Amino acid sequence: MPDPTSQTPPTPAPDAKDWTWVIEQPCPDCGFAGALIAPGEFAIRIAAATAPWQEVLRRSDVRDRPAPTTWSPLEYSCHVRDVCRIFDERTRLMLTEIDPGFANWDQDATALEERYWEQDPGQVAADLATAATQLSRTYAAVPADAWGRTGRRSNGSVFTVTTLGRYLLHDLVHHLWDVGAAPLAREK
Numbered sequence: 001m002p003d004p005t006s007q008t009p010p011t012p013a014p015d016a017k018d019w020t021w022v023i024e025q026p027c028p029d030c031g032f033a034g035a036l037i038a039p040g041e042f043a044i045r046i047a048a049a050t051a052p053w054q055e056v057l058r059r060s061d062v063r064d065r066p067a068p069t070t071w072s073p074l075e076y077s078c079h080v081r082d083v084c085r086i087f088d089e090r091t092r093l094m095l096t097e098i099d100p101g102f103a104n105w106d107q108d109a110t111a112l113e114e115r116y117w118e119q120d121p122g123q124v125a126a127d128l129a130t131a132a133t134q135l136s137r138t139y140a141a142v143p144a145d146a147w148g149r150t151g152r153r154s155n156g157s158v159f160t161v162t163t164l165g166r167y168l169l170h171d172l173v174h175h176l177w178d179v180g181a182a183p184l185a186r187e188k
Contacts, residue, residue, distance in 0.1 A: 009117055012069040014108050018155075022170040023163045030177035034166035039147045042165040043140035048184040049172035050084065050132035053077050056181050057125040063117065071116070073179045077124050078116040079107060080175050084131035087168045088138050094151040094161050095142065104154035139165060 026033040065072045093100040147162045
């Protein structure tokens, strides 16, 4: 019997939705309400929304897909790791360049090219923790006068450091919801 991890699983349909509405409106699925989050909270919220992945990656069913074309918790974890890396790079560009353009990132192509389903959960946990820590540090160090700096996605969507942070946080929280986990409670 062949090793199931050596075969490419069915590819989920590409997510062609424009999720930028979550910057201002609550998400009816995961409950995220980005407009209510102050930029000064981003760093701690990034940490709270990425820490639970360590437990997710220890699940015995981490490689199991809930449906043939729905990512497994491992695949979602790989995606979240890469989201942290991409958004850290984009945020740094916004802080150092004037209105930078962001290279297109095809998350579905990345999942296939990197063979998310075959990755080692322990290594993903370590890499995700490193990427999340760096991203949190980047947001913690944003100068007060830099939250309005802009950058542009390849489709023309314009973000500020603030709106990119809210968009990012939704992605992190929503994917926890996708795997049945929740962000850690924030300290008061």
